[in-house]
Amino acid sequence: MLSAVCCLQNEVRSVNKLEQESFLQALPCSHRACIFCDVSKENGFNIVWENEKYTVFTDINPSSQHHLQIVPKTHIDSVKSLDATNVRLVQEMLEIGHKVLDSLDVPPKRRRLGFHIPPYISVTHLHMHAQALPYRSLMSRLRYPIFRGRKGQDKGFSWFVEAEQAIRILEKGSRIRLLPC
Numbered sequence: 644m645l646s647a648v649c650c651l652q653n654e655v656r657s658v659n660k661l662e663q664e665s666f667l668q669a670l671p672c673s674h675r676a677c678i679f680c681d682v683s684k685e686n687g688f689n690i691v692w693e694n695e696k697y698t699v700f701t702d703i704n705p706s707s708q709h710h711l712q713i714v715p716k717t718h719i720d721s722v723k724s725l726d727a728t729n730v731r732l733v734q735e736m737l738e739i740g741h742k743v744l745d746s747l748d749v750p751p752k753r754r755r756l757g758f759h760i761p762p763y764i765s766v767t768h769l770h771m772h773a774q775a776l777p778y779r780s781l782m783s784r785l786r787y788p789i790f791r792g793r794k795g796q797d798k799g800f801s802w803f804v805e806a807e808q809a810i811r812i813l814e815k816g817s818r819i820r821l822l823p824c
Contacts, residue, residue, distance in 0.1 A: 679714045679768035692743050697736065699743050702772070706783035709747050709775035713740050719769040722758040722809060722819045730813045733771075737806040740773035749775040755787060756806040760821050763802035771806060796823045 682688050682698045691711065692699040702710040713736045719725070725733065740756045755774045761767075778784040790799030797811045798804050804812070804819055817824050 677718055677766070677768050679712075679766050679770060680716075680718050682714060692739065697739055699739060699773070705779070706786060707774045707776060707778050709744065709749060709773075711740070711743060711773040713743075713771040713773055715769055720767050721761045721764055721769055722804060723761050724769070725809070725813055725819060727813050727816050730810055733806060733810050733813065736771045737810070740771060740806070744773055744775060747775065753777075755789075757787070757789075757804050758806070758809060758819075759786075760802050760804060760819060763821075792823050799823050 678686075682690065682700060684690055688698075689701040690698060691701060695716070697713060697715055699711050699713050702712055715732065715736070719729075719732075737756055741751075741754070744754055753776045755776055756771060758769070758771055772787070774787070778787070787803045788801050789803065789805055790801040792798045792808075797815075798808045798819075800821065800823055802821055809819055812819055812824050
């Protein structure tokens with residue numbers, strides 16, 4: 644049994660694991676415990692690179708031979724939360740992704756670096772996918788579609804945005820979304 648403070652009734656009582664999970668699921672995403680805020684080897688992550696601002700770890704369900712996640716240590720909900728003031732953050736994540744893929748001898752033309760766009764994300768914490776192509780299956784490839792924009796837009800309709808597309812969109816003062824932008 645776990646002990647918890649009930650914030651609605653201001654009382655301490657014991658709750659079992661099922662009650663705790665139900666409570667956490669009922670909270671808005673921003674109030675749930677964020678697994679990417681606690682990235683560490685002790686928490687089961689295979690960390691391949693780290694500095695004071697970012698952590699890179701292997702994806703738990705890789706879509707390609709090398710599939711990494713680059714996360715900022717500061718919590719940011721998603722790529723939709725970014726604006727022009729975050730261009731440097733995305734540039735740094737991109738540089739780190741290329742540095743790690745370089746260390747794995749992945750040729751530049753065999754790389755895909757980018758973000759899923761909500762609601763098509765599994766963890767509500769900004770994370771860049773850094774992948775060595777080809778994908779392991781057709782289904783994996785379909786999860787990371789790239790559609791070029793037209794008529795002055797950088798990205799077409801898609802639930803995935805490449806890092807370079809994201810930078811151009813943010814530099815123009817626009818926001819990243821599913822629709823063309």
